[in-house]
Amino acid sequence: MKFVENQMKKIGGLFAKGKPLEKFFPFFEAIDTFLLTPGTRTKKAPFVRDAVDLKRVMVSVIIALIPCILMGFYNTGYQIQTAKGLEYSFWGCFGLGLAKVLPIILVSYAAGGFWEALFAVVRKHEINEGFLVTGILYALILPPTIPLWQVAVGISFGVVIGKEIFGGTGMNVLNPALTARAFVFFAYPAQMSGDAVWAAVDGFSRATPLAVVATAQKGTSAIAALTDAGYTFKDMFLGFIPGSIGETSALACLLGLGFLLIAGVASWRVVAGCAVGLTAMSLVFFAFRGENSMAFFNLPPYWHMVMGGFAFGSIFMATDPVSSSATETGKWIYGILIGMLVVLIRMVNPAYPEGVMLAILFMNVFAPLIDHFIVQQNIKRRRARATAK
């Protein structure tokens, strides 16, 4: 340890003010504090500080994502196996998936990390750990067949347009990972949607559960349509269905949620709000189902929750503290509206079978407005108190 410390001190000299590598200090700072906890001391009150720092927070989000990542590896392989009609062993599936997914994760980190670092150097601020989460979140919401160059283009857009032009970490209005996803979704629809992109086998196509229900004949039972297509609730809950890499398993997302809530990193209000909103909205549709209404109308809310990206989106994307509402009441409103919008987009909008990404991005835009009204309440209370006397 002492050895590492001394080496870093030696190397650090090259990055000091006035030294040749001064401009690249953010790189040194990132690596130095990655290896060793910073040795800085407090100069002013408070003289003692909490042991937690942003690295620790971001690392706990990544730990929470581990079930989704592992499931993503396995399921990608599993879908290839099903498509080809072959029998692979557990490790066969896992290995196959790993070979598909790992390059996507690495490209996402490399391309996004490049922009992070570039902006850090130009703007002379530290490289923020938040990118460790953005990079992996983005990879997990892509289809496994996406060309790697699109991965790179997408994350570049997400980091630069979604975050850096607003002033960098902490200032962004939109969730950068979702911004990146939305960009590739609209720019390269052929590789991002449809029935052919979810299993990494050429020429194979299978409709996702959402597509099955959306295209089911009017007046038929949604659950029957799903069963006909070979989707059971259990498979959808566990995640053995085609879909984006990391979001197919509601169980893996719930494990992650458990960890996030224990660690106190994510807001339970947002997640609960999403679930409440989705339940309420789908019950409304359920109540108004008619003989000739879309099959979606008779789909119970708990099926909605295990389909598409809802579990993943509401747990890992909507809870992003920077782009969500920052007030406690606001978080409820923000969450509930996301849940409602998800159902609305899934059912009423024929163009997109999935609505989670757009619902969250839409509410990201409205979060500051929600907060504004809640802050105004505080101001009004204070004003009322002043005039009461």
Add this chain to the structure above:
Amino acid sequence: MGSFSIQKGRDILLKGAAKKEIVTIPLPKRVAVQPPDFNGLSSRLRVKVDDHVKVGTTIFSDKGVPEIQVASPASGKVVAVNRGDKRALLSIVIETDGRQEAESRPKFPREKIRTLSKAEITDVLLKGHLWPVLRRRPFSKVADPHLKPKSIFVHAMNSEPLAGDVDFILQGREGEFQAGLDVLKGLTDGDVHLCYAQGATSKALTQAAHVQTHMFSGPHPAGNVSTHIHYVDPINKGDLVWYVEAQDVLRIGSLFLSGVYPTERIVAVTGEGAVHHQVYAKTIVGAPLSSLLGGMTLQQMRCLSGSVLSGRDVGTGGYLRFYDSQVTVIPEGGKRELLGWLMPGARKYTFSRTFLSSFLPQREVSLDSGEHGSHRAIVLNHVYDSLVPLDIMTYFLIKAVLAGNVEEAEQLGILECDEEDFALCTFACPSKTDVGKIIRDGLALIDKKDSV
């Protein structure tokens, strides 16, 4: 009479509380008067090096209101006048001669105090050099005798980590304390609010007369002045409130009863670095920390006048600040750990639940001066809310200040706060944001704008 149970906030269970025992410390060889302690005063020096002074001799006066004067707490000789940038006065050091000769002032019998007029009381306090114990909110500056406060708060509890127990200090001191309260009552047409901790037993507090009493319980900052004012008589724009520390109420009482500038200060000597000296030390205002620590040689230790949350690093050679009644000695930090962000952390102290320690039984902790992280943009904006018991939206308040939006900061209640109210936020912030400094800068901006 009110009773308030504060829910938000958190106590830091530091090691090294002071034993409930008052130990009288011999008169120190040197004492200091430090003008930077007196927020809002601009000092005009009234002595020179080698001047002989008595207890109660004017050391410096305010340029704005020359009647406000600060006195020497000891008799002896001025040996040093220390200045900093732009020749700002930092400290005036007095070598004590051990005789403690005092300037004499008029004294008043107990019963006469209540008959004195506001002008008479103001005059006695100003000439008796005790006026600076009165401070004002907003801005936490020394009070201006020409302004009228809507009420006066007596700060008779302290919830900061390891802070001295005011109730214990006031045991058996009800005579002087009540005299002091009577003086304060004579200073205002409004109420005098005495705020103390639930469960206090000293007669000085429980039998206090002619004042409104309020009891507070709950975690820190239940004992902060801002918390008391916020719940009892909140500050709206244009309001002015004065506050005074309980020990200074004793001094006010003593000035009127004895006619001598009172210098006594009971200091809780705390912190794990102050081994063998963790007691309540009876000393004088402006005493050097070394006299309280028994001349211990402290290596790799941080010596603070005040608490870990709101104190100042004065070093082993430093002196007690004017308003402080606590000294804290904690170990220096800065040890680097390999891959610290990845370790389970069974021995880390945190308000968050990101370390294993959060799930182990709570015990007294040892905290050092390490910052435990690097500065980053604010990402987790929900950590502050559970630590501030005031109806203040901390995250939006600091955003308003950072954006330079003074008007919105006022609307969001910055005038009700002081930087110490956000010390817990700074403590807990994962991005290591100095929230208190942002608030201080915001207040300074408003103060400057208003005084122009």
